[in-house]
Amino acid sequence: MLSGADWRGLPGVAYLGSDGRFVINPPAPKVADLDGLPFMARDTLERYLKKYGPPLPASLEFGRGCTYRCTFCTVRSFEALQPGPHHRQRSVESVVAEIRWLHERYGITEFNFEDDNLVVPSRAGRDKLHRLAEALKSLGFPLSFTFFCRPDAVEPELFRHLTEAGLCGVYLGIESVYGPDLEFFNKGLTLEAVYRALGTLAGLGFSPAVGARRRLMLGYIMWHPLSSFEQLRTSIRFIREQRAPPKLARRALRLYTGIPVKARLERLGLLDPSRPSGWCYADPRLACLEAAVNRYFSAVNEVRDRVRTVEKAVERYGRSGPASAGMAPIREELDGRCLDFFEEACDVAEGLGSAGPTLEARVGELEAERLADLAQYLDRGGVSARLDAAFRELDLPPTALDLFRK
Numbered sequence: 001m002l003s004g005a006d007w008r009g010l011p012g013v014a015y016l017g018s019d020g021r022f023v024i025n026p027p028a029p030k031v032a033d034l035d036g037l038p039f040m041a042r043d044t045l046e047r048y049l050k051k052y053g054p055p056l057p058a059s060l061e062f063g064r065g066c067t068y069r070c071t072f073c074t075v076r077s078f079e080a081l082q083p084g085p086h087h088r089q090r091s092v093e094s095v096v097a098e099i100r101w102l103h104e105r106y107g108i109t110e111f112n113f114e115d116d117n118l119v120v121p122s123r124a125g126r127d128k129l130h131r132l133a134e135a136l137k138s139l140g141f142p143l144s145f146t147f148f149c150r151p152d153a154v155e156p157e158l159f160r161h162l163t164e165a166g167l168c169g170v171y172l173g174i175e176s177v178y179g180p181d182l183e184f185f186n187k188g189l190t191l192e193a194v195y196r197a198l199g200t201l202a203g204l205g206f207s208p209a210v211g212a213r214r215r216l217m218l219g220y221i222m223w224h225p226l227s228s229f230e231q232l233r234t235s236i237r238f239i240r241e242q243r244a245p246p247k248l249a250r251r252a253l254r255l256y257t258g259i260p261v262k263a264r265l266e267r268l269g270l271l272d273p274s275r276p277s278g279w280c281y282a283d284p285r286l287a288c289l290e291a292a293v294n295r296y297f298s299a300v301n302e303v304r305d306r307v308r309t310v311e312k313a314v315e316r317y318g319r320s321g322p323a324s325a326g327m328a329p330i331r332e333e334l335d336g337r338c339l340d341f342f343e344e345a346c347d348v349a350e351g352l353g354s355a356g357p358t359l360e361a362r363v364g365e366l367e368a369e370r371l372a373d374l375a376q377y378l379d380r381g382g383v384s385a386r387l388d389a390a391f392r393e394l395d396l397p398p399t400a401l402d403l404f405r406k
């Protein structure tokens with residue numbers, strides 16, 4: 001293009017032709033040798049460093065693609081758009097060179113690997129990560145990093161080694177702790193493998209609970225067309241046991257273009273373009289339940305976000321006062337109220353044989369009662385006033401909710 005040659009023949013280019021029709025050229029083959037690419041542009045990182053200052057994490061890419069075929073996931077179909085292997089990785093040397101460069105140039109010590117699935121489930125894949133851990137340990141500056149992986153990749157020896165090298169957060173794609181869901185999603189996982197991974201990670205200090213020594217972020221799909229009361233209750237018990245944030249209970253299946261589950265739902269007659277989600281429930285009672293849960297959780301979250309903002313600010317600034325210290329009991333109370341409401345609403349919805357106005361009315365009554373209880377707790381219990389005082393005490397700007405959201 002720079003030389004002025006005709007670009008219309010370039011692979012992957014789409015344009016409006018002179019006859020008014022779109023022309024989409026076939027895609028270029030994938031870049032097989034990722035080491036041959038320059039390090040990614042860091043203009044956004046520079047902008048954020050200017051705006052917020054250090055410490056900030058930098059994103060990194062170890063590899064691209066994934067070899068699995070989970071039915072809700074776009075990665076495989078996205079990768080299939082271009083000819084070439086479904087998954088490829090850079091060398092350890094290339095990744096470590098980029099980490100060293102980021103540290104020397106910007107002072108970065110926190111790194112987030114953005115690969116959809118970092119750990120290749122083979123001996124060679126694990127050996128490579130052992131080599132990465134060794135190389136990171138010998139870099140000569142303290143660093144921490146996070147990545148995404150599957151539960152069956154969590155091998156104790158490998159994760160112990162990675163943790164020694166600075167692994168401080170894992171995004172673990174479990175998706176469900178209800179056996180039939182794992183089949184529906186074609187995860188290729190057993191519940192035993194999921195719980196084994198959770199146990200291994202717990203032994204290394206990883207937990208989804210607020211304040212855990214190391215962060216465990218769970219990939220979870222609570223609501224989907226084949227959801228059932230049994231599955232929802234199992235998930236809520238799991239969230240309680242793990243002390244995971246209740247927001248996990250709001251995650252719903254998203255129908256991205258090209259995902260395999262669409263064809264199955266079409267066969268089952270569960271696609272519904274009139275709904276924002278694009279699908280409907282096999283058990284229509286769940287639509288009313290999900291809507292009520294979302295409304296109640298949103299109301300609680302307005303307060304919970306403020307609590308978390310105060311907690312994160314205290315952690316970041318290393319100072320607190322009478323109003324801002326010790327927010328955990330309030331947060332735990334709010335989380336408990338969410339999960340209690342979820343279970344109570346399940347009882348009401350399951351107790352009624354079918355969807356309809358009676359179900360809407362009963363769930364609505366329960367919601368109104370619990371929202372009134374919440375308002376009482378916030379006002380008479382002094383929680384709202386305390387949060388106002390905590391914001392003043394820490395001198396938090398109105399934008400603090402956004403600043404500390406992640």
Ligand code: SF4
Pocket residue numbers: 066067068069070073074075076116117150173
């Ligand atoms: S969900 Fe994870 S493991 Fe499954 S296909 Fe997508 S990236 Fe791969």
